[in-house]
Structure formats: C-alpha cells, structure tokens
Amino acid sequence: MTPPETLGPVTSLDAAIAGRLKRDADGLVPAVVQDATSHDVLMVGWMDDEALHRTLTTRRGTFWSRSRQSYWVKGETSGHIQEVREVRLDCDGDTLLVVVDQTGPACHTGDRTCFDADRLL
C-alpha cells in the first residue's frame, strides 16, 4: 500500500481544469449524469475538485454527498456502477455533464432514473 501522502499530484485535479471550474460557496458544482445509450438523464450529483479528479481518473462516477459530507462512488454498495465515457464542462464553468454506461437502475429506489417517479407537468 502506498501511503496517501506520497501520492502527490495524483490526488489533485489538473490545474488547467481546476482553473476553469466555478464552484458554489461550498466548493461544489452539480454533475448531471446522462446514459450514453438511452440519453436519459439518470441523476444529478455534486462534485468538488477531488470528486471530479476521481471521476476523471478512475472513470467511475464519484460524488460528494452534501448530507453525509463524504465521497461516494455510484454503485459501490449496490453494484449499479457508472462507467464514465465523457465529462463536459458547461459554458459558465459551473456545471458538469457526465455521460456514462449505467449498470442496472440509476436510482437508489430501484427506478431506472431518479426522475421517473414524480412528474409535475
């Protein structure tokens, strides 16, 4: 095992990307996750620099939980992982689009997407 303190720049988001990110007061940006095949919007998670770094380098959708105040990897308990194909930053630098191959349902409720259950209009 390599101790984390020796990993150096491997744990840091690329400076050229970090310089383009416009984070909210909590250091976060919303990350819209879209299915590469169906094009369904599956969910929205939140990323700080480290979550984005992990997503880009591991190609697994990795987010910051605002309620639990910790990182989580989609599917780490359910097996419903997201293999990341593309990551895009929007024109304002304050939102990410993450295009994935989703294994199983994306929603923790068992629904295919997090937007299946509650239609307002």
Added chain:
Amino acid sequence: MTPPETLGPVTSLDAAIAGRLKRDADGLVPAVVQDATSHDVLMVGWMDDEALHRTLTTRRGTFWSRSRQSYWVKGETSGHIQEVREVRLDCDGDTLLVVVDQTGPACHTGDRTCFDADRLL
C-alpha cells in the same frame, strides 16, 4: 392591467409541490433542461419556487439568475425560447428535469448546448 397584489394564489407555487421541494441555502434547486427530440442535455439553470411556478404555468423555461439576482425567461432577448413539455422532480426532491422544445441554439454562445465547447474526458 391587474395589480399584482390581487393575483393571490396565481403567483404561488402549488403547496403540494412546494412541500416536496428541497431547496439549497439560497432557496434554489438546479433545473436540468433536456431537449424533447434530440434528448441532449441543453443547459442547467436554477429555480426558486416562483421560477418553477412560472415555468409550470407559462410553459416557458424560467429561471433565477444567481449572478444578476433576477428572474429570466430563456429566449426573452434571443428568441431562443423553450416550450416546456414535462417537468419532473427527482427522488430527493432537490433537482428538476425540464423537457423542452428548444427553438434555436440553447447556449448564449450560439452553441447548440451549453456543454458543447469544453470536453474534459
């Protein structure tokens, strides 16, 4: 002209919907806007209760600008309007999905979507 103070509940978001919304510290939720035909994710805006109410009742994508601290209707100056077909609330009640017929490019840069220009992966 009807003075705004006589409009009453017309200007208020339906209480059953308002009760399900989980807003951030600024009273906002992100609204992911998706093209009904291409299924492209076009942009992400922000809505408070009133912006959501206006979106649901006028069927025009209406948002809160965090930088200008004011409401804006997509296309009000550019003509690149969004006719709203569906609005969905996610499983946590803290994100909206707005499915639209988009006239013209969705991005103020002239790009088709706000995610066209900056691919990180």
